[in-house]
Amino acid sequence: MTPVVNTHVHVPPNFSAFATPTEVIAAASCEGVRALGVSNFFDTRVYARIRDLAGEAGILALYGVEFITVVPDLAERGIRINDPANPGRMYLTGKGVDPFRPRSAANRATAAKIRQGNDQRAALMVSRLAGHFGRAGFETGLDATAIAAVVASRAGVPVAWVSLQERHIAQAFQEALWQLRSAERQRILQRVYDQPSSVAETDATGLQAELRARLLKAGTPGFAPEVPLSFEEAYAYILGLGGIPCYPVLADGCDPVCPFESSPEHLADELSSRGIYAAELIPVRNHLGVVDEFVRTLHEAGLIVMGGTEHNTLDRIPLDPAALDAPLGDSIRQIFAEAASVVAAHAQRVGQGRPGYVADDGTRRGGGRRFAQLVKEGTALIGGSLGDRPNPPDNG
Numbered sequence: 001m002t003p004v005v006n007t008h009v010h011v012p013p014n015f016s017a018f019a020t021p022t023e024v025i026a027a028a029s030c031e032g033v034r035a036l037g038v039s040n041f042f043d044t045r046v047y048a049r050i051r052d053l054a055g056e057a058g059i060l061a062l063y064g065v066e067f068i069t070v071v072p073d074l075a076e077r078g079i080r081i082n083d084p085a086n087p088g089r090m091y092l093t094g095k096g097v098d099p100f101r102p103r104s105a106a107n108r109a110t111a112a113k114i115r116q117g118n119d120q121r122a123a124l125m126v127s128r129l130a131g132h133f134g135r136a137g138f139e140t141g142l143d144a145t146a147i148a149a150v151v152a153s154r155a156g157v158p159v160a161w162v163s164l165q166e167r168h169i170a171q172a173f174q175e176a177l178w179q180l181r182s183a184e185r186q187r188i189l190q191r192v193y194d195q196p197s198s199v200a201e202t203d204a205t206g207l208q209a210e211l212r213a214r215l216l217k218a219g220t221p222g223f224a225p226e227v228p229l230s231f232e233e234a235y236a237y238i239l240g241l242g243g244i245p246c247y248p249v250l251a252d253g254c255d256p257v258c259p260f261e262s263s264p265e266h267l268a269d270e271l272s273s274r275g276i277y278a279a280e281l282i283p284v285r286n287h288l289g290v291v292d293e294f295v296r297t298l299h300e301a302g303l304i305v306m307g308g309t310e311h312n313t314l315d316r317i318p319l320d321p322a323a324l325d326a327p328l329g330d331s332i333r334q335i336f337a338e339a340a341s342v343v344a345a346h347a348q349r350v351g352q353g354r355p356g357y358v359a360d361d362g363t364r365r366g367g368g369r370r371f372a373q374l375v376k377e378g379t380a381l382i383g384g385s386l387g388d389r390p391n392p393p394d395n396g
Contacts, residue, residue: 002333003382004320005340007037007062007095008248008280008308011050012155014040015167017311020156021046025053031319035340035382037095037308039064042118042163044099049157051100060382062343065094065241066248067114067234068226080258082250085218090231093246094238095278095306096347096356107240110233115163117227119144122164129173129215129222136191140176147172167312169222170212174204192221205314235275235362242350244343244358246278246306247271251294253285264297271303275362278339280306281321288323295332302364304357306339307332341378342371348381349374 010016011024018024028036036059038050047063054061068091074081075088083089103111123144130142144164151168152159177185182201189197193214199206215222229237238245251261261267271279279298283291298305307321307328321336322328328336346356355365357374 002330002337003034004032005035005037005306005337005382006033006308006319006321007035007306007336007340007343008039008064008093008282008310009036009319010040010310010312011038011046013046013151013157013162014042015165015171015312017314017316019154021049021053022156025050025057025059027316028054028059028319029057033059033319035060035062035344036319037062037064037306037340037343039066039093039308041066041165042115043161045161046155046157047099060344062095062340062347063097063099064246065097065099065238065243067092067094067237068228069231069234070228071231074260079260081260082248082258084250084254084258089228091248092231092234092238093248093280094234094241094243095246095280096343096350097238097241097243098347098351099241101242101351104240107237110229110237113227113233114229118163118165121224121227122169124224125166125216125222126164126169126172128224129169132192132215132221133173133188136188138177138180138188140173142172142176166212166216167208170208170216173211173215174208177207178204208314231274239358239360239362242347242356244278244304244346244356245276245362246280247276249279249281249294249298251281251286252290253282264294265301267294268298268301268303271298272301277302277358277364278304278306278343280308280339282310283307283321283323283328284309284317286324288326288328291323291328292332295335299335304339304342305335306343307336337379337382338375341376341382342374343378344381345374345376345378348377 071090078087080087081090126144130140133140148162151162199210235245295305342357349356
């Protein structure tokens with residue numbers, strides 16, 4: 001039976017559907033997840049707690065990181081990659097990283113740049129949004145320090161681990177608004193939006209999404225520009241942690257589809273030309289036919305392809321990845337499990353000083369035989385069986 005694997009989940013104190021790290025692992029255990037890939041922005045110190053909890057539950061933890069990067073040549077040409085609102089912006093993840101290894105001076109500098117840039121942006125957004133509400137007649141009393149303290153308390157982690165995201169900020173302002181009587185809340189929203197709210201009175205999650213869309217995005221009162229890394233910086237950071245650079249596919253998660261992903265064949269060529277030999281989907285945002293097309297094409301092009309759920313909203317969807325409109329077929333599930341096995345084997349091998357899926361410079365190692373060996377080793381680490389797998393990709 002193909003094991004349940006999920007290679008992309010955000011865990012607290014990142015904004016998450018789960019309240020605490022303990023809750024993440026409890027849900028994974030209850031749902032029969034064999035390998036769980038955590039993939040946070042900005043700070044990974046919670047991973048030590050995930051490691052301990054997952055080990056106690058018999059779940060293999062796979063560690064990842066996520067970045068917003070800028071690709072200059074595509075930005076200059078106005079090409080949308082996997083961020084439909086920002087040409088030239090690429091979300092990039094690292095899989096199979098070792099967050100516990102000593103970091104080089106370059107990686108320490110990059111980590112500090114990531115954290116400092118985001119924290120400054122978050123503080124500016126909170127300040128601007130609080131001022132906007134104040135001018136509308138509602139003094140929220142919120143600042144970034146207060147919001148971070150609440151996030152840390154709820155997650156049961158030190159406040160130093162918290163780097164605020166837009167969703168944290170929107171949630172804090174939604175909760176402040178809900179301290180008001182309904183009529184007063186609607187009056188304030190009318191003033192800050194310059195139009196009525198379209199969200200039902202009892203829909204807290206909907207109001208958070210509305211606040212984020214109307215008040216924190218480009219051109220709105222609370223917006224502050226992101227400070228993305230260059231693609232090269234993020235790529236080097238991933239390799240510096242012993243990981244595998246991986247591209248998150250958006251596909252029909254936006255309409256129209258981003259030109260960089262105009263077809264799975266085009267995407268495979270683009271990724272290989274940039275030294276990326278792994279891709280992932282969050283199938284719940286894609287229709288099943290699109291998932292099948294991208295997964296099969298990328299797999300046949302020699303990339304490992306994995307699937308996750310993100311869980312970066314309050315919606316508690318299952319941890320077993322599924323498409324927007326249907327469950328995944330077993331052949332796709334096997335490809336996802338195969339990729340997770342490669343990531344698991346890569347992480348173990350690199351930790352032991354042995355060659356993994358990619359080399360220190362990002363070059364993909366070996367051909368079909370080495371690939372099959374990685375799958376075998378990773379399958380043993382994860383448990384379960386891949387059964388009759390599709391032919392392994394020709395990555396020689």
